[in-house]
Amino acid sequence: MTELLLPSKVTICEVAPRDGFQAEPEWIPTEQKLRIIRELAKTGVKSMEITSFVHPRAIPQLKDAEEVVRKSQDLTGMYFRALVPNVKGAERAIDAGIKKLKLMLSATDSHSLSNANSTVEDALNKLESITELAEIKGVKVGGSISVAFGCPYEGDVPLSRIELILDRYTQMGINEVSLADTTGMGNPKQVYRLLGDLKERFPNMTFSMHLHNTRGMALANVVAALQQGVVHFDSSIAGLGGCPYAPGASGNIATEDLVHALFEMGIETGIDLESIIHVAKDVKQTIGHDGGSYMLQAGPCSQLHMKPKSQVKLES
Numbered sequence: 257m258t259e260l261l262l263p264s265k266v267t268i269c270e271v272a273p274r275d276g277f278q279a280e281p282e283w284i285p286t287e288q289k290l291r292i293i294r295e296l297a298k299t300g301v302k303s304m305e306i307t308s309f310v311h312p313r314a315i316p317q318l319k320d321a322e323e324v325v326r327k328s329q330d331l332t333g334m335y336f337r338a339l340v341p342n343v344k345g346a347e348r349a350i351d352a353g354i355k356k357l358k359l360m361l362s363a364t365d366s367h368s369l370s371n372a373n374s375t376v377e378d379a380l381n382k383l384e385s386i387t388e389l390a391e392i393k394g395v396k397v398g399g400s401i402s403v404a405f406g407c408p409y410e411g412d413v414p415l416s417r418i419e420l421i422l423d424r425y426t427q428m429g430i431n432e433v434s435l436a437d438t439t440g441m442g443n444p445k446q447v448y449r450l451l452g453d454l455k456e457r458f459p460n461m462t463f464s465m466h467l468h469n470t471r472g473m474a475l476a477n478v479v480a481a482l483q484q485g486v487v488h489f490d491s492s493i494a495g496l497g498g499c500p501y502a503p504g505a506s507g508n509i510a511t512e513d514l515v516h517a518l519f520e521m522g523i524e525t526g527i528d529l530e531s532i533i534h535v536a537k538d539v540k541q542t543i544g545h546d547g548g549s550y551m552l553q554a555g556p557c558s559q560l561h562m563k564p565k566s567q568v569k570l571e572s
Contacts, residue, residue, distance in 0.1 A: 276496030309345035366409035406441025440470025464488035495547030507547025
């Protein structure tokens, strides 16, 4: 029997402080956000999307972006990035101390108009000023493509559209891009095929996966991506998250579920499983709910139960 060939190590970026928190309607006090960030850092998480520098009226939950970033600077050894929608957001992020920006872009005009009030072409043109600013300031930039595996308004996204966006990213000097299944419309066969096509067309591009578990496909899609050699994944503690501009979008794949699945497959993450489950429980208690975490429901495979003391005799 042929053994499934998978990477031996992956990097997980924790996105709850941005993607998870932005979906919460009730205000999360800044000190609570900072406490969760610090607890996550203790688990072995090294990469984190800490916030988004959007206009406070657009997402009031993240109006404390500068304060969150500035008060996290003492967490040495952490790699923070922030989502920025425009050059004003990029300026705010850089001034606050962010060393890596993540660009915001949709694959379809419908989602882009809903999310950023512009067509994909207009949005791409606006991103160029961000990359120019980042180059001047010596800050790294990563790209992203939302609804890459299916749009809730337009359905299937043509490969040609993804390639067009990646061509433009390449022209901007960007060599790493996050492919987002924003509303969980992707499936493993599709993920495997798309990544195969893109790796052949863009061999120097590093792809990461940002998977939502809206339809229960996220872990299966992780395995499909692993088979294509992808080693960078986003996830959110307790499965929090959801795009406010995508109907029906639910949370990201839960960090504790992803760490557990990779651990069971012998793939190293650098994150302590017991610790990340403990933080997930704390986050659920703090926020008041989870976004669909299997670890919070059933626990890890290593959590065994007491054997029955004797055989139960059934009445005839």
